[in-house]
Amino acid sequence: MTSLPTRFGALVLGLALVTAGCGGDSGGSATAPAVQTLRYVAVGAPATAIYDPHGGIGNQSDLTRFALMYDVLATYAPDGNIKPRLATSFAPDAKLTTWTIRLREGVTFTDGKPVRAADVLFSLRRIADKAAENFGRLQMFDMDAARMVNDHTLELVTVKPYAEVPQALASFTFVIPEGTTAFDRPVVGSGPYRMTGGNAQHAVLERNDRWWGDRPPTPRIELMAVPDPQARAQAVISGQADVASSVNPATVRQVSGNPNLKVVHRPAVTMYPFVMRLDREPFDDPRVREAIKLATDRQELLDKVFLGYGKIGNDLLTPADPSSPAGVPQRTRDLARAKELLKQAGHADGLTLELATTASYPGMDTAATLFAAQLGQAGITVRVTNQPPDTYWTKVFAQSDFYTGFFGGIPFTDVARVSLLSNSPTNETAWQRPSWDAAYDQAMATKDDERRRQSLGKLQRDLREEGGYVVWGVGDGLDLASTRVSGLPDGPGFDVAFIEQVRLDG
Structure with missing residues (x-):
């Protein structure tokens, strides 16, 4: 294992060398006279950094670079609601199956060419074609039926009534x-910045003065992928x-009181649920699943894994989502009841x-070890196996009977699409309930926001009671x-990637 000083030395060298890189869509050089520069170190494995924005995006560093270089149709506001961006409006028909999307006029790519509905439709179809890589992100659409109305309007058709098309986009x-066919180098975009130097591992981006939005306050951003949170x-x-994303809670404690540093909290965005497959023994017995949930000391896990920086969990997968049900009684530890349920189940x-667990994210392995000790008090002997981070998400995730999972504050509809419907591409708990699927479809066909959220909340309650997730804390x-530094995003989910309004004061 490489030592921290060696890793940090490489990081410093990388930050110095990135300013000497050149290339990008403008053909300019990164060796221009010194300008105000935000140096941002993001989560990412340099070996897996990419230029293609439409497939699987595993690195936060890649996602952040794409969010700086390319326009998107909409983003999430800090309150969880949709904020139109390149799109100006999303209008459904009465059946919620045909949506008319109007685009901003006067938007250009950094090469001066206009952004047209044809470019948007091409991009959406390409995302849909790469469904195997991006967990079927646009599987709710019939892209063959999509069409351009004019240069600033397109029409999308869903395979079923779907009320949350703006969220899906x-x-x-x-x-x-x-x-566009070449993705071995940066592709021209129309976002707030353009890439002018470096590479996918450590990029130099300069403000795009042609961008239609609020002028970014920082002329230049250096963005580097670094996997180690300590580094x-x-x-x-x-x-x-100037900024390091996703650092350890222990580091935050260590630097408290340092007048030159500050911590930005993004509430309730990191979750390490323990995942049980419902189609395999002994987790096919609901009494065993309930016993494991009751044997969990949630407060101890929160205190020792997240060092109290978070909230106790209640087995709800998306507690920050606007549709998360309110008034659900907090599940508390009950060893006596857990033992009784195990006895009833024949154990x-x-x-x-x-x-299974890993060290992909800070504290995942600690959580598993502590959880195993807690279950031991209920008569459940747990052997923890620590798997290599580089193969965990391909050989353990969605395959093992019992493992430590990860969710990053994404909306409930995204979780349902990826992991909960019977035809989901990664149904990791084998949660297959035709009646639940039908109720989900009915909810998504409900135009009234409040009624739809109540229906989705009921589905989350059902999953909490019967499902295979132990959500002990967020x-x-x-x-x-x-x-x-000021203006860092502090909202949930993918809000963290949109850093174009971050500024350096002084």
Whole structure:
């Protein structure tokens, strides 16, 4: 294992060298006279950094770079509601199956060419074609039926009535020019910044003065992918970077009181649920699942894994979502009831399980070890296996019987699409309930927002009671920054990637 000093030395070298890079859509050089520059260190593995904005985006560093370079149809506001961006309106027909989307006029790519409905439709169809990589992000649409009405209007058709089309088109709908085929280098965009140097691992971006939106306050951003949270934090502590995303709670405690640093909290965005497959013994027995949930000491996990930076969990997968049900009684630890349920399920003499975990995110392995000790008090013997981070999400995730999962504050409809419907591409708990699927479809066909949210809340209650997730707590996202930095996003989910309004004061 590489030592922290060596990793940090490489990071400092990378931050220095990125300013010497060149290339990008303008052909300019990154060696221009010094300008005010935001140095941002994001979560990302350099070896997997990409230029293609339409497939699977595993690195936050890639997502942030794409959000700076490309326009999207909409984003999420801090309150969880939709905020139109390149689109100006989303209008459904009476059946909620045909949606007319109007686009801003006067928008151009950084090469001066206009952004047309043809470019948007090309981008959406390409995202849909890459469904195997992006978990079927646009699977609710019939892209063969989509059409351009004119240069600034397009019409999308859904396969079923779908009331939340604006949400489905938020954040990831990066628009590129029609006909683009080369993705081994940066693709021209129409976003608030353009890439002028470096590469996918450490990029130099300069303000796009042609952008239609509010003028970004910072002329230049250097964005670097760094997988190690300690190295990210140390870069800011030492003054080699201005912002480090997703640092450890322990680091936050260590730097408290430092007058040159501040912490930005993104409430309730990190979740490490324990995942049980319902189609395999012993988790096919609802009594076993309930016993495991009752044996969990949620407060201890929150205190020791997230160091109190977060909220206790109640087995609801998306507690920050506007549709999350209110008034659900908090599930508390009850060892006596857990033992009784295990006895009823035929495990009076105990139960032996294997729990997989990894160190992909800070505290995942700690959570698993602590959880195993807690279950031991209910008569459940758990052997924890720590799997390599580089293969965990391909060999363990959605395959093992019992493992530590991850959710990052995404909306409930995204979770349902990816993991909960019978035909979901990654149904990790084997949650297959035809009646639940039908109720979901009915909810999505409901035009009234409040009625739809109530219906979706009922589905989340059902999942809490019968499903295979132990959601013990939700941790805050913790970003470390110089006190000179202001305007960092603090909302849920993908809001973290949209940093074009971040400024350096002084």
